[in-house]
Structure formats: structure tokens, C-alpha cells
Amino acid sequence: MGSWLLGTPDEGIRVQRIRVQSLLTVPLVVTNLLGILIVILLISVVVPGPSVLRSEFALLNFVVVPVYVVFALFVGVTWGTRRLVADLRWATEGRTPTEADRKAAFRAPGRLTRMQSTLWALGVLILTPLYGLVDIDVVPKVAFTIAFAGATACSFCYLFSEFALRPVAARALEVGGHRKLRTIGLTGRTVFAWLLGTGMPVVGLMTIAIFSFIRETSATSLAVSILAIGGASLCFGLLLILVSVRATAAPIRSVQQGMARVAEGDLAASVVVYDGTELGALQSGFNRMAEGLREREQIRDLFGRHVGRDVATNALARNPELGGEECDAAVLFVDIIGSTGLTAQRSPSDVVVLLNRFFSVVVEEVDRRGGFVNKFEGDGALAIFGAPVTVDDAAGHALAAARAIRERLAVDVPECEAGIGVAAGRVVAGNVGANERFEYTVIGDPVNEAARLSELAKSESGHLVASGRALDAAGPDERQHWTTTGETTLRGRTEPTLVAVPR
Template sequence: MPATEPKLSPSGPAPWGSRLLGSEAESSGVRRLRIQLLLTVPLLTANATGMFVSIALIGFVLPGPTIFTGDLLLVNALTAPLYSAVAIVVGAWWGTAAGLRALRWATDQDRVPTEAERAEAIAVPRKLTMIQTVLWLGGFAVLITVYGLADPKLIPKIAFGISFSAIVVCASSYLVIEFALRPVTARVLEAEQSRRRRGIGVFARLLLVWFVGSAVPVAGTMVLAILALTTDEVSTARLAICVLALGGATLVFGLLLMTQTLSATIAPIRGVRTALRRVENGDLDSEVTVFDGTELGELQSGFNRMVTGLREREQIRDLFGKHVGQDVADAALAAEPVLGGVETEAAALFIDIIGSTRMAATRPATEIVEMLNHFFGIVVEEVERHGGLVNKFEGDAALCLFGTPAPLPDGPGSALACARAIAARLAETSDFTAAIGISSGRVVAGNVGAHQRYEFTVIGDPVNEAARLCELAKQEDGLVLAAADSVAAADPVESRKWRLGEFVTLRGRVTATRLARPR
């Protein structure tokens, strides 16, 4: 009988719920040998144990004539051992031939089995169990006939002893075969387009354990009790021995079968539980190997579909955040987005590359794209470092916001500090130069567009003023201009890094703007 499976994760060294089944990294030859051993050794052990139990029940426990007489010497010494040996050899050859024929495709790890091959592979546990059932029925018929011809009174005890062992061995063997073939079942289920149930369900497994581990021994005890009440052939001592023997068998075989069933039931649940913990810790690449053909396999595949959905959702969220900005994305996901905006205080930073039209006419398009990506990479990094949002990319220009949609304690100061940082980094490269304008004040921030398609934007005088300051800054040596009102509204630590200048009426405006430049 197989040992109880260790408590392991279905990934890594035990993808099928047990180290006995190996890992996915081993070769197909090693895996085939492992499966063959897991099938042959436990099944031979189970059948040998069943034969020993039959001999013990018939020879020493069950009431009736003894089989250890001179008249039955030839049967005891020749017929029963000979059939047992032949049954073991025939069962090993028959089962191996049937298994190899059904699982020939499994030796190629890259091959996807056809529908017929999948159906044949799933039927292997039933076929191998049926082979054992046929051989036990053959032994039942042969021994009943041989012993019955010698003494008809031996028929009941021979029938009960063989039937009891046959039922227990065949039920246990089915569970052993299912366990050994988990790697094959996993490949079958992986190739299935629809997750239909394969094999007996959890309810049928538990019912099988109850029938073999409880119903059969208890029914046998009840039959013996009826015989003791209706005939004088069963003495009190013999009845006590029978009850103790069948009770012990019930405890041992019931525990064995229950352990096998619980192990097969818990392994998929344990794997899903372990994978859930990894998902809780942020590992969305976690998946479980679907190796169970019952409702538990549907649980495993359902978990994998759930994780796939979470990965897709996270990818969409990440892509959404990259398109509109993480703060805008978080705000949209946290509440139902609506058209319209709210009035708030914010600072606007407008940056534009100088001479981009000439560069586009003299350089290859791929080089221009690479240059723009490098430029915007600097801008985005510095804006996010200062708590702002790159709201729009407009060709070779960008509009950056500070104070909306995520509030900042010092929006104007953050915008001014960011402008100085960007200018310092751009001065280190000779690929391009860019002008920067900064302004702040009351703006309306919100979603603008139609119900089918809208975007977050900011409308207000500070945005226009920042754009005009950027245009004017292209004529400055420092390439950075800010509105003096923004410097006055900033934190003193930042405002001291700026010097105030002249008043200028910017293009398209009616009031003059006092300029400020970095010191």
C-alpha cells in the first residue's frame, strides 16, 4: 500500500501533491519508470496482503470445517499457490500491456494527446482495477469448485474469505492507481478544452471507503451473528474470534482506505491554499497543477482561471495608469467616474523641446522616437519624484500637474523644484534642449469628453499661462520661467531659490505677468 503523501505545495518539487511523484523537471524516461514502480510495487503488495488475509480468515477465523486435513493437502499445497502465482504473473503482464498501450503518448512530454488518447488514459484506473477483479473472480471460481468438491461445507467460508479480500484489494488498488497516474491525468486535463469531470467524484470515493471499510466487515459480522443464533455450529468462542478478527480488519483496512481517500482529497485543497497565500503576498504568477479529475480538479482549474483574470486586470490597471497617470487611475478605480470637474488649487508645468521641427526633418524617425522616449523618461521620473502627474504628452511637449488629482501640501513649490531638477538633468545631455514654464492658481480639474470616451484634464488660466511662459522661455539663457505669483505661493525654502524679474504681457493675455527665474 502507498505511504501517506507528505504535505507539500503543488509547485516546485511536488507539482502533483507528493514528492513520490517526482517533479516536472525530470525526463520522460525517469517519470515512466517512477510511475511503473508506483503501480507495480503497491499493487503486488496489496494482492499479496489480500491473499494472506484470505488464508487467515479461511484457515483460522471463520467457523466451519478446517481446510488443514489430509484430504485437502494437494489442494492446499498445489492448487491455491499455483493459481496465486499464475494470477500475479498474468495480472502483471496484462496490466503492464494495457497500461503501456493506453499511455504510450505520455512518453513524449511535448505531445498533446488526442481525444481518444485522453479517454483511454483516463480509463486506465478502471481497466487495471477490472483486471484485478477478473483475476480475483477467477480464483473465487476455481477455489470454490475445488474445495466444494472435497467438502461442500467449506463453500461459505471460502466464498466469504475471498470476497472480503477481493473487495478491499480492488478498492485500495483503484486509489493507488489514481495516485500513481496523477502526472498523466494532469496532462490530460491540461489538454482538455472543457473542464468536464474525469473519474469518480469525491462523493463516490467516500462512499467506496464506507462500503469497503465499514459495510462489508459489519455485514460479515451480522451474518455470523445470525448463524450463531440459528445454528449450533458457531460456538461462543468462535463467534468472539470472528468478531475480534473482523473488527481488527475493519480498523486496519478502514484506516488505510480512509487515509488514501483523505490524502487524495486534501492534496488539491492544500495546493490551492498554498497558492492562495502566494497570491495574497502579491505573486500573481502562481498557478496550481490540475491533476484531479473530480470536483477538486474543477476547484484547481477555477483557481487558475481566477489568477489569470487577476493578472489581466493588473495588466490593464498598470496600462491604464501608464496612459492617464497612476493617481488618475487610482481615483477612477476607487469611485465611479463622472463627467465634469471641480475647482481646486493646482500648479501647471509646461515643457517643450526646442527645435524639434528641424530635428524631425534632418534625423531618422526611429532616432527621433528614441530621443523623445529618453526626454520623456527624464520628465516623468522627476515629476513623479516631486509628487506630480504628467497629464498629457503633446508631440514633443508635456503638461504636468501638481496638486490634482492627488493633493499636495505645496503644489507650487513642488512644480518649481521639479522644473529646476529637469533643467539640471537636461543640461547634462547634448541631444536636445527644452524650455519650461510654471504657473499656479485656481483650475477646474475633472473628466472632459463624452460618456463613451473621456479623459482627465485641467482647464484654467494657470495652464494657459504656463504654456505662454514655456514659449517665452525658449528665448532665455536658462530656459526656465515661472510666474512670480507661483514663487510667492511656494514654501519659503523653495521660493528663495528664485529671483523675481520684470513684468511681461504674454501672448493672448490682457494682464501683465511678473517673471521669475531660478537663481
């Protein structure tokens, strides 16, 4: 919320209501009492003119003025409370605000300020004529001091009430955003602070100068007036600017903190939108940006799970096109033995659970050795080593992954056996399909050879065979684990294939 005084957005409605009511009542009462104190100081010491501390003003000074002050404070508190309860009933009851409720929430600071201004203006209209009945010469002095102090007090009332109502504004903005909200805006807030912190004191000094021409004033009295109003303008002007700047900086600071969290990788970061000006739109914009990043990361993760991390990274790094390029790669094909019997003996849900356990072993071992599973084909899987990312000793990695898969399947998934075939050679790796829908794959003789070798492996004792070319392409460390058993002509091929099996 931009301040520890405002609590947290997730606190209870009752606690939040008490907090907001306290932050509204106490500062507004204190501000108006300070305004009354300013009137007393200005009218008795600062502003030149006839003194109002004479005995003929005793009834006004000690009876009428205190009575009106008590009356104004009482009316201000009760009137303001009732007005706020009416405008913000949806917030105290925990209801979702309507469009009218949202507008009323952002009009509340202005309404409170107009209410305060009405009471100060009523004071001018009542007290000035009463003092004028005693001495007509004090009328300008009384009217000026009450109006000057009232304007200062009302300006602080607006800024304080806008601050106290941030939790309500946050709930209103959470529902409907910044559509059709009438607020003074960032420019209006800045001009407002300058006008009341600088403009009003300057007008006051100019008014005193005009009074000095109309009624002769001593140099000492004039100097005291200038010093007092100048000092007050420095103090109150600085305070107004500080309050305005803090109100402006708080939303920016929240966005900075949110950006820092995003930079650290926390894409769940969001900020509370509580400002009705352009800064609130900035907060909303950050939340939309963070939401877009989260969606993009989810899509990236889902994309990577479907096509493989390396394929996804390449696709995001450059515009994918139909076609491919030739490269040397190794291909591993694994297929469950007797899958028809498994599906006949088990329920579909049990078959899915079994396949997921089976494919988990395949994916983990392939990923561990730098390959990626390009396709899941029913109860089989096609893994590629050397494309799209170049891998040193792709054939060696494929052969090692095949041995590891065979060993792990026997332990982790003993319910089924699989035939595993490994081949290596020249392939074309790229995107195949149509412009509207395509997929990354490899095409070439090693792919067909690996599929046929996996069929052959189902009838071999170890259920794992590789081509002689894959063995020749592998490094010596992996080659020592294999031995050739002779040549065979695979189904659909015309040339014989040298077959190798693990030692």
C-alpha cells in the same frame, strides 16, 4: 503533485514513466499478496466452519492454490501493463492527448480495478468448486473469504492506481480541462471508502452470524471470528479512510499554498491540476483566478503608465464621471526648442530614442516632487501638481521640479534644449470627453499661461520662466531661488504677467 513520491511536473517523460510504472506495480502486487495472506488467515483461523487444513485438501492447498496465485499475479502484471501502455501511449510518447486519450487516462484506475476484480472473481469460481468436491460444507467459507479479501484488495488497488496516475491526469487536464470527464467524484470516493472500509466488514460479521444459525458453532470460535474481522475492519477501514482523505486533502492543500503565495504578492502562483473530481475543478478555478489577477494587475500597470498612477488609483477607487472640480494647482509645461530641425536632421527611430531620454528626465523629476505628467504632446509635456492628489506647496514643488529638469537636461540630454514654463492658480480638474472615451486633465488659465511661458522661455537665456502668481504661491524655501524680472503680455492674453526666473 501532492506527494514527493510523484516527483515534479517538469521532469522528463522517461523518468516520469518509470516512476508511474513503479508506483503502480509495486503497491498493486504487495496489496494482492496481502489479500492472499488475509484469505489464508480468514479461512484457517477466523471464519467458523470445517477446517481446510486436513490432509484431503493438501493437493489444493499446496499445489492448486499456489499455482493460481502465481498465474494471477503474472497475468495481472502483464495484462495491466499492456492495458496501461495502450491507454497511455500518448503520455509515454510525449504527444498531445486527444479527447479519447484524456478519457482513457481517467478510466485507467477503474480498468485496473476491474482487471483485479476479474482475477479475484475467477479465483472464487475456480477454487470454490474444487474445495466443494472434497467437502461441500467448506464452500460458503471458501467463497466468503476469497470474496471478502478480494474486495478489500481491489479497493486499495483503485486508490493506489489513482494516486500513481496523477502525473498523467495532470497532463490530460492541462490540455482539455474538466469537460466531459467521467470519474467517481468526491462523493463517490467517500462512499467507496466507507463501503469497503466499514460496509464490507459489517456484511462479513452478519454473514458469520447467519452461518452460526445454519451450522452450530462454539462460542469461542464465534468470538474469535468477530474479534478478527472487527480488528481487520478497524485497521483496513482506517487505512482506507486515510488514503481517501489524503487524496481529498492534497488538492485543497495545493490551493491553500497557492492562495498564500498570492496573498504575499506572487501573482505568478499556479497549482498543478491533477484531480478529476470536483477538487480538480477547484484547482482549475484557482488558476483562472490567479490568471485574472495577473491580467488585472497588468491592465492596472498599463493604465497607470498611460494616465498616471494617481489618476489610475482614483479611477479604480470610484466610478469616473464626466466633469470635474475646482482646485488650486500648479502647472509645468516643457517643450523642446528647435524640434523641427531635430526631426529633419535625424531618422524617426533616432528621434524616438531622443524623446524617450528627454521625457524620462521630465517624468522622474515630476514624480519625485509629487506631481504627474498628464500629457505628452509631440515634443512637449504637461505636468500637474496638486491634482488629483492634493500636494502641500504645489507651486513650490512645480518650481523645484522645473529647476531640476533644466539642470538634468543639460547633463543627460545635451543634444536638445527645452523651454520650461510654470504657472499656478485656480483650475478645473476632471474628466473631459464623451461617455465612451474621456481623459483626465486640468482646464484653466494657468494651463494656457504655462504654455505661453514655455514659449517665452525659449528666447530667455536660462530657458526657464515662471509666473509671479506661482512664485507668490510657493513656500519661502523655494521662493528664495527665484527673482522677478518685470511684466510682459503673453501671446493671446490681455493682462500682463509678472515673470520670474531662477537666480
